[in-house]
Structure formats: structure tokens, C-alpha cells
Amino acid sequence: MRDQPPCSQPPGSPPPEDVLEIVATEQFAPLAHPLRQRLLFALGHRPATASQLAAHLDARKGNVAHHLKVLREAGLVHIAETRQVRGGTEQYYRRTARQMVVAEPQAAGTAAMLAAVAQELDLSPAEPLLTLRHLRLSPAKARELGEALAQLVDGVDGVDGVDEAEEEPEGQPVHGVLVALYQQASPASPTW
Structure with a gap:
């Protein structure tokens, strides 16, 4: 049985925004983890499943699924589409907005973002510019x-x-x- 083409956006899923301003306190804690930051980076260009993200980020699928749940509960990612496959339903996640702006950055979130960027720099196959x-x-x-x-x-x-x-x-x-x-x-x- 072949995978079916993706469905449209699921009911109740918010439409993607151009810019999301992060102002709610319940959104700051989810931003304070480097893997969640890397998930947000990875979901910036196209939707992906937890399995695809785990392979791309060299992380355990269960760990990725947990962090996607946290990001989804904070309104930072949503299910962009679903596909029926042999084993059930695949969920494709996407960032809620193309760009996220933190209104009042907090130290923990900033540290997590910088730690995630440090991991990305470390894995970069090309010489990065850091000044x-x-x-x-x-x-x-x-x-x-x-x-x-x-x-x-x-x-x-x-x-x-x-x-x-x-x-x-x-x-x-x-x-x-x-x-x-x-x-x-x-x-x-x-x-x-």
C-alpha cells in the first residue's frame, strides 16, 4: 500500500502567520531548551515528521516527539498536515510562524537559543562566520x-x-x- 498524498491542514490548526510575537510566559520555558530551538530551526522551511526530525538532528525519536508536544502546547508549532500510511497516521509539524520575535527576551531562552546555534555551528560542514x-x-x-x-x-x-x-x-x-x-x-x- 502506498502512502496517500497529504491532507489539507487539519481542522482547528491555526493558519501560519508571518510573524509571531512571543509574549506569554508559558511560551518562554519551551524556548529554554536547545533541542527545541533546533526543532524550530529545522521546521522553518518545510513540515516534517518526528521521525524525519530525529534523523535530521541525530536525536532519539521519543525525545523529539516529547519536545514537539511541548512546542505545540505553547503554540509554537502545529500539525500542518497528516498522511495515512500503513501503520497509521503520520503528523507533519510546522512552525506556527515564519518568524518568531521574543518581545522581552529572558536569560534562559536566550541561553538555549545560543546553545542551539553553537550546536549548529559545530555541525556546519562549511566554515561559519562568527564575529x-x-x-x-x-x-x-x-x-x-x-x-x-x-x-x-x-x-x-x-x-x-x-x-x-x-x-x-x-x-x-x-x-x-x-x-x-x-x-x-x-x-x-x-x-x-
Whole structure:
């Protein structure tokens, strides 16, 4: 018996959003685990089953299924489609939104995201670019730089970035882009 073609989105499954703002406290804890971050990375381009994700991330299927459940309960992933197969029903998961923005980042979630990125960098077959630079900027210049970085990452037309419509076709390597702009905390008394 061959697999049947995918069904449409299941009833009750939210339609994909362009941007999801993470504001609810029950969404922060699920973001505070590196495997969940990697699952969100992996689900950014197309739906996948727990088995496919486990193979892609070199993780145990049961572990992946547990973390998908946590992400689903937090509203960060949903079942995009189902397929009837010999053994039952396969569920294909997808991120709830193309882009997720954390309104007020918390240390645990940020640490998990950076740990997940560190794992991705470690597994990268190509030499990654990783640079930290500190700049002295006025509030206006910092805001201008932040807007330019957001446009670059979001692929806004007219910006020298990669518009989502201009992405290479399926089969090309997926690249991660991590952008952070933050103001350093001032020391209690300057040491220099």
C-alpha cells in the first residue's frame, strides 16, 4: 500500500502567520531548551515528521516527539498536515510562524537559543562566520542600525539581503543568520 498524498491542514490548526510575537510566559520555558530551538530551526522551511526530525538532528525519536508536544502546547508549532500510511497516521509539524520575535527576551531562552546555534555551528560542514564587535553609537544610530539589520534578516525588498522570494530552490544548503544588537550594561564605576 502506498502512502496517500497529504491532507489539507487539519481542522482547528491555526493558519501560519508571518510573524509571531512571543509574549506569554508559558511560551518562554519551551524556548529554554536547545533541542527545541533546533526543532524550530529545522521546521522553518518545510513540515516534517518526528521521525524525519530525529534523523535530521541525530536525536532519539521519543525525545523529539516529547519536545514537539511541548512546542505545540505553547503554540509554537502545529500539525500542518497528516498522511495515512500503513501503520497509521503520520503528523507533519510546522512552525506556527515564519518568524518568531521574543518581545522581552529572558536569560534562559536566550541561553538555549545560543546553545542551539553553537550546536549548529559545530555541525556546519562549511566554515561559519562568527564575529562579535562592540560599537559606540548614539541612540539614534543604534535604532538606525537595528532597523537595517532587521530589514536584512527579514528580506525586505530594496535591501541588499536575500528576499524570501529570491531564495535558492529546494536542495540548496540552508544557512542560519543570527543577529543581535544590544546595549551593554554600564558598569557601576567605569574601570577605563
